Amino acid sequence: MPVLRAVSGALEDGQRRGSVYGGGLLVFEKVPPMVELCAYADGLIREAFETGDPVRAQFELGRDEYLSRVEALQRRFRGDGTARELFLAALGHAGVDLRRTFWDWLYLRVSPHGDEHAGRRTAGLGFHRDTWSSDMYAQTNWWAPIYPITAGRTVAFYPAYWEKPLKNASREWDLEEIRAGTSSAPVVPGPTEAVDTASELRPVIEPGDLLLFSGAHLHASVPNTTGLARFSVEVRTVDAGDSADGRGAPNVDGEAPRVASGWFRHVEDGTPYPRSRRVRPRNAV
Numbered sequence: 001m002p003v004l005r006a007v008s009g010a011l012e013d014g015q016r017r018g019s020v021y022g023g024g025l026l027v028f029e030k031v032p033p034m035v036e037l038c039a040y041a042d043g044l045i046r047e048a049f050e051t052g053d054p055v056r057a058q059f060e061l062g063r064d065e066y067l068s069r070v071e072a073l074q075r076r077f078r079g080d081g082t083a084r085e086l087f088l089a090a091l092g093h094a095g096v097d098l099r100r101t102f103w104d105w106l107y108l109r110v111s112p113h114g115d116e117h118a119g120r121r122t123a124g125l126g127f128h129r130d131t132w133s134s135d136m137y138a139q140t141n142w143w144a145p146i147y148p149i150t151a152g153r154t155v156a157f158y159p160a161y162w163e164k165p166l167k168n169a170s171r172e173w174d175l176e177e178i179r180a181g182t183s184s185a186p187v188v189p190g191p192t193e194a195v196d197t198a199s200e201l202r203p204v205i206e207p208g209d210l211l212l213f214s215g216a217h218l219h220a221s222v223p224n225t226t227g228l229a230r231f232s233v234e235v236r237t238v239d240a241g242d243s244a245d246g247r248g249a250p251n252v253d254g255e256a257p258r259v260a261s262g263w264f265r266h267v268e269d270g271t272p273y274p275r276s277r278r279v280r281p282r283n284a285v
């Protein structure tokens, strides 16, 4: 059964990737560039909501106003060079070999309290594996809270499903159709049978810590009823060498119609992920 493991300082890159592909949930603690990024993001968030109390901003704004500010904030964050540099430095600090690493984009997730301020950009994600949509088994997810979190305001994992298949809609889900507006499918493909939540794990980490996990882990946003919004940063990386060689997490139930290699660019020079490296792992079903 995969376990949560704390790491201080860097971890050799091959060792880290092996641990993630084996289902490990790793927490790099007090990563200096992440501490800096939390402070930087806090400044952007305060500016976006014009508030001194970002985690309660929803109580000062109507739903539409809140959602439009979330959208502007997310757009700003995604194109922000400083945020990008700090996150890249955090990956380097964790020991990631940046020369062989591709990523998608920095996403600032906002999960407000309750349902009243829910919208396409603030709705929690249900049970899913990222690999149901990406089909990339060398995909690693990096996740970090900006403000303190609790078990009621975090992301939940279901490690029992690391090795256990779960019936799901990955075969019918196609990002290209969603982007083209020809699909009414949800943002991520979900399960088509009931989920046994007995193995649920809700990591509570500190701002400045960095959680990483395989995109093949079954996970979900915890519905937030804590009275405070959750702000977190996330990005997905793929190791080009592992992906080319078919190394990665096991695929127990994914049937995505496409490999989403087009999401990824080289972390340093921005070159697209090589199309020739679209390889499905041998254990794919």
Ligand SMILES: [Fe+2]
Pocket (backbone or CB within 6 Å): 125, 128, 129, 130, 219
């Ligand atoms: Fe996810």
